[in-house]
Each structure stands twice: as C-alpha cells, then as structure tokens.
Amino acid sequence: MPSSNRTHEGLRNRMPIVTPAIVVIIFAAGTLAGASGALLGIGGGIFLVPFLHLGLDFPIAHAAGIALTTVIATSSSVSAGRAGQRLINVRLGMLLETVTAGGGLLGGVTAQLLAPATVQRLFGIVTAIVAVIMMRRLGSSNVILDPAAEPGPLGGRYYDEMTGGTVTYRVKRLPLAVAASFLAGNVSSLLGIGGGVIKVPVLNAWCGVPLRAAAATSAFMIGVTATAGAVIYYGHGQIMPPLAAAAVLGVQLGSWCGLRFGARAPVAWLKVLMACVLAVVSVLMFVRGGR
C-alpha cells in the first residue's frame, strides 16, 4: 500500500536526533510539564507528549515512550515521599494493579500495531475530555464515615491535615474501579500519560474513595502501569536514553517545584489556561490525524 509506505518513510525521516540543544529543550519542556502536572494533579505526560510530537515533530510512539519514563519517575518519587502517611491505599492499589498492568501491556502492544493517525485521534479525544473535566471541577463528595467505623478489607483510614480529622472510607462498586483501571492502563501505555485522569474521577465519584486518597493511590499505581508499557517501547527502540533522561530529570525538577511552591500558585487561573492549552492540543491532534 503506497500510503502506508509513505507513513513509514515519514516516520523514519522524523527520527529524533540527539543534540545538546534538543536535550536542553526537552529538559526545559519537562520542567514546565512536570510543574503544571503537579499543580493540577494530572501528571506531566499529557503536556509532554504533544510538545514532543507536535512541537519537535517526534513520531508519536517516541513521544509516548519518553513520556512513560517520566510517569514512572514521578510515581516512584511522589509515592516514596508519601509512604508511611497512610494516604496511599496500598491494598486497593495492589488489587487494581493486576488490571492496570494488564491494560498497560495490551496498550503497549496495541501502540506498535495502530496507525499513528489513530493514536493521534485517540489523544485528541482524551485531551478534550480532560479539558472538560478540568473546567467542571470535581465535586468533593467524599464519603467520610464515623472514625470508629470499620473500613472493610479494602477501605482505608488516614489523618487529613486540611481538616485535622481522621477520614475513614469503604470502597464501593469494586467492579467499576477494576474496569476503569483496565481502561486507564490501556490509555496510559498507548498515549504516554499516567492514566490518573480516568481512575481518580471514577474512584472518587463512584467508589467512595476520598479525592486525596484516590490521587495518592493512582500515583502509586501508575509506576507499575507505565513500566508494563515502557518496556515494550524500550524494546522497540522508541525510548532514546539521552532524550528520556532529559525529560525525566526535567519532570522531576518541575514536579518538585510545583509541589514545593504550589500552595501560592493561582491554581484556578492555571486550570483555565491549561484547559485551553489542552483544547488546542486536542484540535491539533485531530488535524494531524486527519491528514
């Protein structure tokens, strides 16, 4: 088929070349993406992938592969910092990881088989949804039971600094959490994002997990999810070590700054700005995919 040949040739022509300038640019982009991701609680991948693909013209699979390494780094460092606070629901995380890792594996394989145009359209759809969710703001209808209540086998209990009280919750509608996690794992590997944008709203809105615990548990899980996908991209030569290193270090620095100075940032204003950025990204991805 001539058209698929052309696509293939196009991909080869656009293979990233490692130069000091590119390394510095990716480091800077990673820092910005990491900071925005930390401030908004959605991770940096959703900003990094379009930058690498649309901005630097990397093939979308290379962009996703590099972004997945930053997802792993963010998950490990954020969870290392939180371990011991009981905010991460380790048991729920371990249970849901059985499906996110499976989804991640499938997504990584699918990414190698799908046409880039299909991946671009999918990315466009997901960014559009995230932009809408960000604008609507999640309702904080957390189920806070009596502190003496029994949280059940998968529930949790943690001390909330904001309110100064102990929060206890039970996990409801587990099959729904499992289904959302499987989908999140697929989307994560396919598009190079963490997948928290799917899991956190579902865990919070329908499964009874308070927002902070849902976000911490999701951040804990995405390291394993992204690993299942990243290994496949790595085997395929789509994760070039110097470029991934620049992105990982940038995102680490950015998310550290975001968490450190985040309290003073005008988050509401940032949310509107980033929702607009994502809307533009969504349109651009569709334009690319439609070519």
Added chain:
Amino acid sequence: MSAAQDGLTTAGTRLERSIGAVLRVGVTISSVCLAVGLVLEILGGPAAVASAALLQAGIIVLVATPVARVIVSTAQYARERDWKFVVLTGIVLVELLASAVAALVFNTHL
C-alpha cells in the same frame, strides 16, 4: 488481627515503609545515573562511552524500581501469610514479565 484488617495495622505500615525505601533508593540511583550520563553526553569527547552506559543503567534502574517494589510487596505478604495478596502481586509480576517478553518479540521482528 485478621488479614482483612492489616491495611490499618502495623503490618500495613511496615509494608508502606519498605515500599517507600525501595522507591526512594531506585529513584535516587536512576536520577544520579541519568544526570551524570546526560552531562557527560553533552560534554562529548572521550566520556561518550561512559555516558551511554550510565544513561542505559539509569533507564533500566528506573524501569526496575516499580518491579522491585512489587517483588518486595509479594515477599512481605508471603511472610504475613496473606495469600490472597501474594497471588495478586504475583499476577502483576507475571504481567510485567509478559511485557518484557512482548518487548523481546517486537525487537526480533524489527
């Protein structure tokens, strides 16, 4: 204390601490390897060989860290005889292994 409640007991806290330690060590080692490797890469010249090895090592440690975290969890659940979670974390390990196998399959095809 039944296994079902261990998420809220000292066993749960112990697991969280060891997980935290594994993640911290992994992130530190990989970040240092990646940072030094990247600086050597930019400097160029005779350091190029070392930089390639360091960058490769950094990526491998980065990817191996979540895997190590799952292995540590499986071991800890086994010590506590929490067989349900031994099986669950075991499934995750098998999936991670399968993804490595899938990576090799793709590698030889190209």
